[in-house]
Amino acid sequence: MTLKFAFVGLRHGHIYSLLSRVKETAGCEIVAICEEDAATRQTLESTRPEVKVTHDNIDKMLAEVDCDVVATGDYYGKRGSILIRALKAGKHVIADKPVCTSLAELDQIEQLAKSNGLKVGCQLDLRQSPNIVTARNFIQHNCLGEIHAVNFGGQHPLLWGTRPGWYFEEGKHGGTINDIAIHGIDAIEWITGLKFTGVNSARTWNAFAKECPTFEDAGQFMLTMDNGCGALGDVSYFAPDSCGFTLPYYWEFTFWGTKGVLRTNLKDDSVAVTFNGDKGISRIAPTVKIQPDYFAQFIDDLNGKETEMNTDSVLGIARKTLQIQAVANQKLCAVKL
Numbered sequence: 530m531t532l533k534f535a536f537v538g539l540r541h542g543h544i545y546s547l548l549s550r551v552k553e554t555a556g557c558e559i560v561a562i563c564e565e566d567a568a569t570r571q572t573l574e575s576t577r578p579e580v581k582v583t584h585d586n587i588d589k590m591l592a593e594v595d596c597d598v599v600a601t602g603d604y605y606g607k608r609g610s611i612l613i614r615a616l617k618a619g620k621h622v623i624a625d626k627p628v629c630t631s632l633a634e635l636d637q638i639e640q641l642a643k644s645n646g647l648k649v650g651c652q653l654d655l656r657q658s659p660n661i662v663t664a665r666n667f668i669q670h671n672c673l674g675e676i677h678a679v680n681f682g683g684q685h686p687l688l689w690g691t692r693p694g695w696y697f698e699e700g701k702h703g704g705t706i707n708d709i710a711i712h713g714i715d716a717i718e719w720i721t722g723l724k725f726t727g728v729n730s731a732r733t734w735n736a737f738a739k740e741c742p743t744f745e746d747a748g749q750f751m752l753t754m755d756n757g758c759g760a761l762g763d764v765s766y767f768a769p770d771s772c773g774f775t776l777p778y779y780w781e782f783t784f785w786g787t788k789g790v791l792r793t794n795l796k797d798d799s800v801a802v803t804f805n806g807d808k809g810i811s812r813i814a815p816t817v818k819i820q821p822d823y824f825a826q827f828i829d830d831l832n833g834k835e836t837e838m839n840t841d842s843v844l845g846i847a848r849k850t851l852q853i854q855a856v857a858n859q860k861l862c863a864v865k866l
Contacts, residue, residue, distance in 0.1 A: 532831070534551045534596065535591075536601070537564075537587050537600070537615070538602055538603020539562070539564050540564075540604050540693055546652070561594040562582050565586060570582050591614065598621045600622070602624070605702055608628060608630070609628070609637075610634070613637050613641065616641035617641060619647070621831060624652070627703065627847065628843070630703025631703075632855065648831050650843060655715065656822075659816055660794065662816050664800060668720055673784060673790070674786040676784050679784055679785070681713050681762050683709045684763065685764075686766065687737060687746055705733050705745055705747065714846055717782070719837070721784070725753070727752065727863065731748075731854070733748045736767070737766065779795060781793070788805055789802060789804035790803050800813045801813075826839065849866050
């Protein structure tokens with residue numbers, strides 16, 4: 530049976546990789562593309578002529594088109610309402626991250642998915658990095674002992690003037706922590722097998738983006754995991770624009786265990802490991818065995834197969850990230866997850 534996908538909202542570039550995944554996957558097809566923003570539709574005509582927009586209204590599309598899955602890459606603040614409408618119409622859903630920008634929306638998404646037996650997917654792709662998989666293998670096989678501290682960063686370039694303008698419009702972005710940290714939160718729980726249980730503190734503020742003082746481009750937080758492990762995270766937009774996403778600070782992780790320390794990022798050709806008793810750093814070639822990506826696991830979840838990334842894990846990670854963002858927004862501390 531062919532899975533029919535309808536796309537709603539193409540206002541973030543990440544959605545085009547999902548479009549490609551659907552096109553290249555046997556048993557999947559795209560049956561509709563809806564873009565409600567007139568300016569985006571006009572831009573698509575010249576920049577992506579291969580993307581054929583069929584509708585300019587989501588409700589009209591849902592009424593007219595026979596589809597199984599609704600996918601969205603609209604601006605962050607709109608995604609929750611799109612997923613809610615699709616779930617109410619009995620459709621499975623998959624979104625670019627973040628899934629939504631409020632806990633109230635997430636509550637409704639979770640309730641609708643559960644009560645209607647529907648699945649929710651998300652474009653969480655750090656688990657596909659060979660270095661991340663290698664780090665997980667080391668830690669899951671107890672090579673580092675018990676993990677008691679994690680430092681991680683997801684520094685991005687702001688790329689002012691290149692990023693979509695909606696990033697800087699009130700109510701459309703939803704917070705730098707919710708925007709970026711979801712990748713790191715997901716990866717660390719998957720790598721360590723531990724769960725985040727509390728937010729000690731979290732802060733966002735305007736630092737580099739002086740052109741838009743209301744945009745809080747800085748995001749830092751301190752978390753606790755279920756064995757007492759402490760995690761320090763920084764997901765700010767501080768990376769130099771001139772380097773884009775090429776620097777090693779774009780997703781780097783350090784894990785401190787009772788038997789040693791491991792450090793890795795997405796750019797290195799090896800993983801740095803030092804065991805207690807060593808005199809220096811050893812470089813380990815990354816594994817070549819990679820597990821199925823977020824899309825393959827979403828399809829497995831739809832088909833009732835057991836998979837590590839599923840509706841429950843996607844909603845759980847989205848909830849924790851939104852809670853950390855809320856701690857920063859409300860200037861709270863010592864909040865349980």
